[in-house]
Amino acid sequence: MSKKLVENISLWQLAVLMFTFEIGSVAVVGVGTDTKQDAWIAVGVATVLGAGLVWFYVYLLKQLPGRNLFEMITFCFGKWLGKIIGLLYVYYFLYISARVLRDFCELITSVIFENTPIEVISITMVGICAYMLYLGLEVFGRTGEVFIPYVFTFIILIGLAILFSGEFQMKNLLPILGDGLGPILKHVFPRLLTFPFGELVTFMVIIPYVSHFAKAAKVSVFTVLISGFIIIYGTVIEIASLGARQMERTVFPLLSAAREISLLEFIERVDLVIVFVVMFGIITKVSVFLFGGLKGLEHIMNIPYRYLVFPVSMIIGYIAIQISANNAEHIEEGIRFIPLYMHIPFQIIIPILMAPLLIWKVKKQKRRSDANGSR
Amino acid sequence: MLKNRMIRVVTFTFTMIFSGLLLMIALIDMFIWQQSFYQCVSKLFALDEGANEGYVIATAAAGFIYSIASDYRIRKKKRSQQS
Amino acid sequence: MGLADFLFNRRKHKNNNKITAEELFQQENISKKYYKSLDKNIKQIQELFEHSFDFTVDKIKLGDTDACVCYLGTMLSKDTLTNKVLNSLHPQNDHPKPKDINSIRDNYFPTVSYEYADTFHTVVWNVLNGYAVIMVDGQGKALSLEIGNIEKRAITEPSTQTIIRGPKEAFTEDINTNISLIRKRIRNPHLKFESFYVGRDTKTHLVIGYMSTITNADILEEVKKRIEKIDIGGVLDSGNIEELISDKSFTPFPLIFNTERPDSICGHIMEGKVALILDGSPFVLTVPSVLTDFFESSEDYYQPFLMSSFVRLIRYMSFMIALVLPSLYVALSTFHQELMPTQLLLSIQAQREGVPFPAVIEIFVMELTFEIMREAGVRMPRAVGQTVSIVGALVIGQAAVEAGLVSNVLVIIVAFTAIASFVSPIYNFSISTRLLRFILILFSAIFGLYGVLLFLIVMVIHLVSLRSFGVPYLAAVAPFNIKEQDDIFVRFPIWANRKRPSYLYPESPMKKKGKNIPSPPPARGGGK
Structure with missing residues (x-):
């Protein structure tokens, strides 16, 4: 009944989407602030672990080429249990996309465009994502391609500009590992591993549509490493320009760091550039999660996802506002509840449970088809 | 099993996702702030003074209407295919 | 019915490539x-x-x-x-x-x-x-x-796409002359011209020209299919054809390239595109076209490559300026004064002091005035054309500032935007910029800089979703292809450009094999 999508994205587009996905949210809220001046080490450790996690996801996908996460779940758990687990994933993806959207809304309304109502931003942003997804995955990939040079160069330039403004103080990075490895590891698991890296579980819905699937594993691991490197770069800039103390207190560290820039007494407020980078990152991230949820609904409800794009994204716009009463509450939930009770089960436990089942079932199927073939 | 309900599937999905997500928010609030279920739900639907929540409610309503409309469209398409 | 027969019969005669009078008069009572x-x-x-x-x-x-x-x-x-x-x-x-x-x-x-x-x-x-x-x-x-030999206009210099260096011939209204202008430049038996007649009443001659060894067969088939589908009373200019065969009408961007320069058409044909020549129109179309085509002038290939690369970058830049400068002014001066450097802010505000309107109204009125003057300048009889410039420059520009209706900065912005919008070598494209500019001003007036970003992102999403005859409109940028970058934003020297654009899927992808880089002859008698 549901039409199979024949849309494909190239490896380069996949890499672009993954990269923007990774740095999008991180550019808003900043990571590893709890580990003070060692945040960048924590990010480094998390990157390596995250790359392993992504490799594991692609490994799972390779067992059943051409099927996405939801089709895989149904394959492993059967029709009914599969549908229920799939629906849980849908809720998870949609909830996280609303959260990400809220992050951005808070940034915009509290720091830059104070007079704009938060609801308007939520609606317009989700409108863009809906429009893009309605046009299809191909358009999504290409949009990423158009913007990636700007996103990349702006991030690099911000670092250089801070350096030339003389705000870059190496002594803020000291002492390295002052508190030992303990707090770092505690922070990496569960929070750092799940927040920028584990969320790539959504790409299990997108990777099957890559045109050269065989190389997907290599490309995704490489992209995760690159984006991890950029996150480290950003974190180092934040720590060195703000200092660990101040960084802990600010809500949006990269923006605060960028406000230190002052070049030639002319280039002073580059907020707009940051907002652009963040905005595009957030659009990518919301869209990826939304796409994951929509694809799941397509699989469960058996209708083409284009019918669902507008209704579901409008729900997201509503939920992003309702998700919490204010920013403090929003962040509190993000720290205390989400990583432990949502990220870990969906990103790690279910895939790990699925792995042996999947391998066993694929083997059984192969044996059966071999037997059929020999007859 | 969905075949007989197929004609209303978009609206069904809409309400399912909408109520599911609201329930999820309420449950999370319950867990974190140790409030009763009733408190959390009433907090969700309370309109704050001075906020522009009307906008998002209007969008969600628009989404609901859109889903009904697209259900109608699907049904019409199916009917024209059958005849 | 009638049309179906019409098309069916057309197919039957496909091989002899000649439309007989029977087919043309079939629906008429003769x-x-x-x-x-x-x-x-x-x-x-x-x-x-x-x-x-x-x-x-x-x-x-x-x-x-x-x-x-x-x-x-x-x-x-x-x-x-x-x-x-x-x-x-x-x-x-x-x-x-x-x-x-x-x-x-x-x-x-x-x-x-x-x-x-x-x-x-x-x-x-x-x-x-x-x-x-x-x-x-x-x-x-x-x-x-x-017998033939009715009077026709002589070949003149192009009036809409002038260049400094390069051939100075332009197409005329006569289709045979136009085809000869192309044949003269490509002396190759594989250059084919197929003939069609479009328009139920006018029965206008439409010829498609292409290189059978280069052009992709699927694209060619698609072009023919779309031409055969044309059902219209009369066709008077290639602009009509453009609207009838383009992939999507609801877009401000032109999806089909047009030019009156034979050399530019030949360049496109040699890349693997299909040219559409309509009798009675000096503008020849080529399909498929991509966005970057509209930033390329044929002169780019006649000037030194460093210079033309620079000029091309200027064109892209001026496109952006023409698009966003007025709206940036509105957003910065009404919502985000803190983002401007203090000195600049002070001087702008000092000038705006006596102006009674908000910046949006101010800029809207001025842009509109400029559009009216431009339109009047085009339509006016040549003899009174000078009046426009005098009235425009003196009365509206200077007097409005002196009367305190608009600020000086704003006049500078409007003028600069206007000039920047004319940099695109193809006039069509500047139309779309002008149209989008007004929407962008509205967005920035409502949402500020956020609105500008919002609009730009939507615009890019729209752009990447467009296709021209199956080819993505932003081809070579998105989907990105590193090998195509030698002739997109910058132009590499002509000896380095060995491939035809891969997004056109040409039948023979290479232009030439060897790399003949010019180099001085080995020094004589120097080293033994």
């Missing part, structure tokens, strides 16, 4: 039969061309057989007609007695190019095309003699 009796034929044709003063039937005698010459006096040159046809029909000329139509042609008009018409449709079609048709009593077919 009888098909060509009679043996001359009187019947004359009656028939006179009825058809009733009330046309320029239609002439001259009755003559060939030996002792009755015959007639019929023609449209306005569609052929009377001199040629007299010299070639009427003189040799003169009774004083003692030709042997004609037996049939073939011998008449052999004896009377051995040097005139001709065509036999065995149906009445063909006779009518030939008369309409400026032939002199000779009908002889008792013969089963008529003889059509090609």
Whole structure:
């Protein structure tokens, strides 16, 4: 009944989407602030672990080429249990996309465009994502391609500009590992591993549509490493320009760091550039999660996802506002509840449970088809 | 099993996702702030003074209407295919 | 029904690549039969061309057989007609007695190019095309003699796409001249021109030109399919064709490239595109086109590559300026004063002090004024054209500032934007910029800088979703192809450009094999 999508994205587009996905949210809220001046080490450790996690996801996908996460779940758990687990994933993806959207809304309304109502931003942003997804995955990939040079160069330039403004103080990075490895590891698991890296579980819905699937594993691991490197770069800039103390207190560290820039007494407020980078990152991230949820609904409800794009994204716009009463509450939930009770089960436990089942079932199927073939 | 309900599937999905997500928010609030279920739900639907929540409610309503409309469209398409 | 037959019949004759008059007149109420009796034929044709003063039937005698010459006096040159046809029909000329139509042609008009018409449709079609048709009593077919030679405009310099260095010829309204301008530049038997007739009433000649060895067969097939689908009363300019065959109408961006420069068309044909030449229009279309085509002038290839790369970057930049500068001004001056450097802010605010309007209204009014002046400048008779510039520059520009209605900065912005919007070598493209600019100003007035970003992102999403004849509109940028970058934003030297654009899927992807980098000859006698 549901039409199979024949849309494909190239490896380069996949890499672009993954990269923007990774740095999008991180550019808003900043990571590893709890580990003070060692945040960048924590990010480094998390990157390596995250790359392993992504490799594991692609490994799972390779067992059943051409099927996405939801089709895989149904394959492993059967029709009914599969549908229920799939629906849980849908809720998870949609909830996280609303959260990400809220992050951005808070940034915009509290720091830059104070007079704009938060609801308007939520609606317009989700409108863009809906429009893009309605046009299809191909358009999504290409949009990423158009913007990636700007996103990349702006991030690099911000670092250089801070350096030339003389705000870059190496002594803020000291002492390295002052508190030992303990707090770092505690922070990496569960929070750092799940927040920028584990969320790539959504790409299990997108990777099957890559045109050269065989190389997907290599490309995704490489992209995760690159984006991890950029996150480290950003974190180092934040720590060195703000200092660990101040960084802990600010809500949006990269923006605060960028406000230190002052070049030639002319280039002073580059907020707009940051907002652009963040905005595009957030659009990518919301869209990826939304796409994951929509694809799941397509699989469960058996209708083409284009019918669902507008209704579901409008729900997201509503939920992003309702998700919490204010920013403090929003962040509190993000720290205390989400990583432990949502990220870990969906990103790690279910895939790990699925792995042996999947391998066993694929083997059984192969044996059966071999037997059929020999007859 | 969905075949007989197929004609209303978009609206069904809409309400399912909408109520599911609201329930999820309420449950999370319950867990974190140790409030009763009733408190959390009433907090969700309370309109704050001075906020522009009307906008998002209007969008969600628009989404609901859109889903009904697209259900109608699907049904019409199916009917024209059958005849 | 009628159309279906029309298309079906067209397919049948696909191989001989010639559209017969039968197909063209099929839907019209014209009888098909060509009679043996001359009187019947004359009656028939006179009825058809009733009330046309320029239609002439001259009755003559060939030996002792009755015959007639019929023609449209306005569609052929009377001199040629007299010299070639009427003189040799003169009774004083003692030709042997004609037996049939073939011998008449052999004896009377051995040097005139001709065509036999065995149906009445063909006779009518030939008369309409400026032939002199000779009908002889008792013969089963008529003889059509090609006279032609009606007045046409000479080849002139291009008026809309001027360049400094390079060929200065432009297409004219005559299709044969246009095709010869292309043939002259590409002397290759693989350069094909296929002919179509479009428009139910006008039956306008449309020719597609392409290199059969280069152009992708699927694209070609798609072009033909779309042309055959055209169903319209009349076609007067290639602009009509453009709207009828483009992939999507609801977009401000032109999806089909047009130019009046033969060299530019040849360049496109050599890359593997298909040119569409319409009779009566000096603008030739090429499909498929991508966004970057609209930023390329043919002069880019005639100037040193460093210079043209620089110029091309300037073009992209000015596109962005024309698009966002006014809206940035609105957003910064109304919402985000803190983002401007203090000195700049102070000077802008000082000038704006006496202005009674908010920045949006101010800029909207000025932009609108400029658009009105531009439109008036185009439509005005040449003789009064100078008035516009005087009125525009002095009265509206200077006086408005002095009267305190608008600020100086704003006049600078409007003027700069206007100039920047004309940098695109293809006029079509600047239209889309102008249109989008107004929407962008509105967005920035409502949402501030956030609105500008919002609009730009939506615009890019829209752009990447566009396709021109199946080719992504932003090809070579998105989907990104590193190998194409030698001729997109910058131009590499011509010897380094060895490949045709891969997004066109050309049948032969390489332009040439070797890399012949020019280098000085080895020093003579220096080293042993």
